[in-house]
Amino acid sequence: GENVEQHPSTLSVQEGDSAVIKCTYSDSASNYFPWYKQELGKRPQLIIDIRSNVGEKKDQRIAVTLNKTAKHFSLHITETQPEDSAVYFCAAPLNTGFQKLVFGTGTRLLVSP
Amino acid sequence: TAGITQAPTSQILAAGRSMTLRCTQDMRHNAMYWYRQDLGLGLRLIHYSNTAGTTGKGEVPDGYSVSRANTDDFPLTLASAVPSQTSVYFCASSATGNGGYTFGSGTRLTVV
Numbered sequence: 001g002e003n004v005e006q007h008p009s010t011l012s013v014q015e016g017d018s019a020v021i022k023c024t025y026s027d028s029a030s031n032y033f034p035w036y037k038q039e040l041g042k043r044p045q046l047i048i049d050i051r052s053n054v055g056e057k058k059d060q061r062i063a064v065t066l067n068k069t070a071k072h073f074s075l076h077i078t079e080t081q082p083e084d085s086a087v088y089f090c091a092a093p094l095n096t097g098f099q100k101l102v103f104g105t106g107t108r109l110l111v112s113p
Numbered sequence: 114t115a116g117i118t119q120a121p122t123s124q125i126l127a128a129g130r131s132m133t134l135r136c137t138q139d140m141r142h143n144a145m146y147w148y149r150q151d152l153g154l155g156l157r158l159i160h161y162s163n164t165a166g167t168t169g170k171g172e173v174p175d176g177y178s179v180s181r182a183n184t185d186d187f188p189l190t191l192a193s194a195v196p197s198q199t200s201v202y203f204c205a206s207s208a209t210g211n212g213g214y215t216f217g218s219g220t221r222l223t224v225v
Contacts, residue, residue, distance in 0.1 A: 001172075006155075032212045043203065043216040044156070089155060099144050099163065099207060100171065101214065105155040 006104025136204035
């Protein structure tokens with residue numbers, strides 16, 4: 001089965017700085033890597049995902065990079081804003097496919113004005 | 114508004130009692146899931162269902178059971194609750210071939 005490790009557990013940045021969160025996975029057959037954002041007291045929401053056939057995907061200020069050889073993927077947030085403060089989770093499939101996700105333990109991002 | 118609904122929002126339950134957490138979606142998603150969220154442990158998969166009539170075990174299935182009689186509903190049952198089942202429970206769904214989950218708003222369960 002899949003094992004996903006996420007670092008760091010907490011990250012504090014100043015508004016306008018960049019933030020990077022990294023995850024490693026164990027199953028080389030994994031082919032789908034989403035990132036979720038969870039604000040305090042709210043449900044997790046998908047913010048970006050990447051399939052294994054590409055190395056990078058961008059959506060405005062957020063991007064995800066994938067290194068299949070090293071089995072790690074990262075979330076990059078540029079020009080951070082206070083509203084980016086939340087817990088971010090990475091995930092990978094329990095088995096090959098897009099479903100039955102195994103989540104990392106989360107990164108609490110705090111963006112200070 | 115289309116989406117996924119969980120009930121109750123929160124519950125305090127005496128140890129040894131049974132309880133069913135309800136989850137209903139109206140997006141016609143084939144796959145549904147139950148996760149528990151505990152501080153420092155992230156989201157852990159309890160049970161899942163790829164399609165109506167089928168279910169499977171996730172990472173932490175012990176003490177829980179599920180059923181999937183139709184596409185829309187995926188209830189989670191605790192037969193005899195224990196304090197270690199105190200957690201926030203999230204139901205989620207996804208369309209076949211699309212990994213993007215839609216999560217419910219969660220049920221906060223306290224077993225005393």
